Amino acid sequence: MSNSFVLKNVQLGDGGATDILVEADKIVAIGSGLTAAEVIDCTGLVALPGFVDLHTHLREPGFEQSETVLTGTQAAAMGGFTAVHAMANTSPVADTAGVVEQVAALGREAGYADVYPIGAVTVGLEGKQLAELGAMANSKAQVRVFSDDGKCVHDPVLMRRALEYVKAFGGVVAQHAQEPRLTEGAQMNEGAVSAELGLTGWPAVAEESIIARDVLLAEHVGSRVHICHLSTAGSVEIVRWAKARGIQVTAEVTPHHLLLTDELVRSYDAVYKVNPPLRTAADVLALREALVDGTIDIIATDHAPHPIEAKDCEWSAAAFGMLGLETAASIAQDVLIDSGKSNWSRLAEVLSTNPAKIGSDSEQGQGLVVGAFANIALIDPSVKRRVVADSASKSKNSPYVGLELLGQVKHTIYRGYFTVRDGKLAEVGRN
């Protein structure tokens, strides 16, 4: 079917109201007075380039009870995302061309977002031997981001080799910065609250020492390195220092680390159990400032679905991780817009342009310009909604349930196709 519609009267980022004409899968015109067979009134909605998540756990293959590529990308669409990078800690691990191609194919079949598989850095995420990075890069999935996320590539020699090796095909290593010995049995942020609760601490230094090492390694071998889910004020300082020094480092922060603190752990409700852990209010403040000033490049969700039984239990037995795709834009809006500290252009950078650039996704993050793929998120920033447990994700482990958040994704357009319209998920994906 020939697809042609006008988004009437949208607010184009920080700019004024205009119309966007989409034909087939492209933006073909931007300006006033555009017409087409279908006209969609978008008065009051902010148009942003479709969001790109550099850090999503889709759980398939292997953990389909938590999430599948289909349900995960549906949740992504509900959050305004048109692309996700699927983390490698599946079963089997995404450490071969076969697995990454399978995940990419499942993404195409689902049709709710571009799915870019992330390849494991080491075989089985075991940190002992490099996975076949070249084979994954040259596969049909064209992997460019490699990560052992969930585990740290803690062996400094392996990390150095990985940083060097991926230069051959323009790849990047995304490091889960966690010194393993300093975090044995760790349950929550090590601080005043862990002292009271008697839960084993996850000290900030376990993250910061790895980041410090890795930016120095990246400098030494002239590679770029990406830091996953930065969570401490000290990590921000190190990344700021590294960038000032000209080191090619990029960093991400999760929505939950921008909003929630370790005080929530007092409830012993395992929905707040996440890795790296929720930190202190001072850390949250430093992360928010770093996102505004550019020290942190992107928001990535670390969307980590878990079935009820993995959370409905005592804290130490519970799994690490929380949902994030459907609420990310609201939290970005809180930090950048509602705070009065930044603007929609920055929001588009941190949720779309920058992650696409880091992930080398040439068909994403192109911005809202004529000729670009029509990947568009339309947000009503004035809607106040109370987050409910019901979710497009297969899992329910959202830490925001019951909270009031400002801003809601009204429509998501993925390559010219409405995956979400009027806040409702399309019944079938784009094919």
Next chain:
Amino acid sequence: MIKYLLSAGDLTRDQAIEILDIAEGMADVNEREIKKLPTLRGKTVVNLFFEDSTRTRISFELAAKRLSADVINFSAKGSSVSKGESLKDTAQTLEAMGADAVVIRHPASGAANVLAHSNWINGAIVNAGDGTHEHPTQALLDAFTMRKRIHGANSKGKALEGLKVAIVGDVLHSRVARSNLLLLNTLGAEVHFVAPPTLLPANPSNWKAKLHYSLDETLELEKPDVVMMLRVQAERMNASFFPSEREYARIWGFNADRLKTLKPSAFLMHPGPMNRGLEIDAISADSPQSTVLEQVANGVSVRMAVLYSLLSGERAADV
């Protein structure tokens, strides 16, 4: 009326003193020839123990039986119970069987809180030790013991105002230390923790306590009224928290020489079981200053008072 005893911090000063006062009455019962009250007849108390602790379990068991409750001991350690969901299943099973109170001991910090706030169970819940978090009845029996030593037969109604308590040893991993801190704060005592730096929390800023590294200096300068030695768990011994047991015993262990430095009225406590020769030597443990056996006896009275307070719904006028 409280329904749960999860943390020593749950109790107000008045509630804590009331429980201690009820325990005084229970102690009298325990002196009688027939050591039994009909108070909880027809009530079922389940001791749900996910971790070995014969002492705590039999103390609770005896307490419940002396109040005429029916007691079920559910020892979940070593059975199929190792994963989290089993806590839920076990709790729901007990609920279905009509338990009026669950006394839970669990290796995970916060397990009793999860049980209380999960809606899996309607009955009363007593935390009998959760991981490295809390052990509120231990703090109550310790406070009871302190009060008794100081005020004897005139203990009723008294708090612990101005009492200087030094708690020595593995504070970091001690639920006894955490519960004592909170209850002693509530009752007006002054808490001093003494430990090697490796066995104190990295950030104790929320703790109302003074921290010391040197036991000898603390004994000399603070002149504590009470010294409470904490047990050193076997699993700490080879994890670089301190170089050797010998060095630990020399610097942080209580011994006959240190016993001589205590002021005459001071006394020495230990929650048991003791590692004789490590955190406490035999001479100190068996000295008149030692309250170790009083603590055991008082444990039964205090647990009777706790079960009574949670389950009877009445004041203690008839005790």
